[in-house]
Amino acid sequence: MDDIVETRRAKGSGWKSVYDTLRTDILSLRLPPGTLLDETTLSERFDMSRSPVREALIRLSGEDLVVTLPNRSTIVAPIEIATFPKYVEALDIAQRMNTRLAAELRTDLDLKSIARCQREFEAAVKSGDHLAMSETNKQFHMAIAHAGRNPYLASFYERLLDQGRRMLHMHFEFLERTHEGYLLTDEHNLMLEAVREKDVEKADLLAHDHTRQFRDNFINFMKENYTTDVPLRQLRTAT
Structure with a gap:
């Protein structure tokens, strides 16, 4: 009986395993933009029926990580370089x-949460795990x-951060390879201090420089x- 219950549970939650694996592969760029995601091939890869694979793809589509083409095939969502200036402006x-707003309204409990997240980011940087760094x-x-x-x-902010995670992965790779710049750690600490000090204008300027x-x-x-040249649009100067 226990084996039957476990089997049913596995079938019901199978999409989550497919979703987690594909999401990691997409965000880490192991599955590059434009890669075809064939349901039959994925079913064979995960040794599952097509139903959990289809459910995983639907959920990934909701996060804009995959797109369905007019011919009903599914691909890893392209990174739209041409719209990057508008994305980064938003x-x-x-x-x-x-x-x-954080600098204006934060509580002591908020500061502890922000500081904890910063420590976790610093630990991820030390590990060199780009996926952990972006998360x-x-x-x-x-x-x-x-x-x-x-x-x-x-x-709104969270959706933008999610949409930019693959680009951030490239950003980390570029910095580590070229040593031109630094991995955001110092900027994070400065932002935390501005929020701690309730310095709204400084927080605004640091956030702008960060982007x-x-x-x-x-x-x-x-x-x-x-x-391909990427068209640039100057960010408005923080005031």
Whole structure:
């Protein structure tokens, strides 16, 4: 009886294993943008029926990590380089607004949460695990967003951070290989201190500079690895 229950449980939760594995492969770029995700091939890979594979793909689609084409085939979502300037402009606004609000409204409990997330990011940097680095980077910024007490802005910010994780992975790779710049750690600490001091204007400026550093290094990565020019739009100066 226990074996039957365990089998049923495994079948019901099978999509989660497929989802977790594919999500990790996509975010870490082991599955490059544009890779075809064939349900039959994936079913064979995971030794499952197509139903849990299809469910996993639906959930990944909800996170904009895969897209379904008109012919109904599914691919890993492309990284839209042409729209990168608009993406980073939206990220800049969201990052600045959430950080400003955190500096204004944070509590002592918020500070502990932000500091803990920063320690986890620093540990990930030391490990050299880019996937862990992008996840802990997101958690650091979301801890700041939650301190700002605006769930609408926080939700918008989280979606942008998720959409940018593969680009951040490239950003980390570029910095480690070229040693041009640093892995955000110092900037995180400065942002934490500005929030701690309730210095709204300084927090705004640091958040803006943080986005600009990410933008510049990602553009440098693209120029180094691809011949296509990336159109740039200057971020508005923080005021």
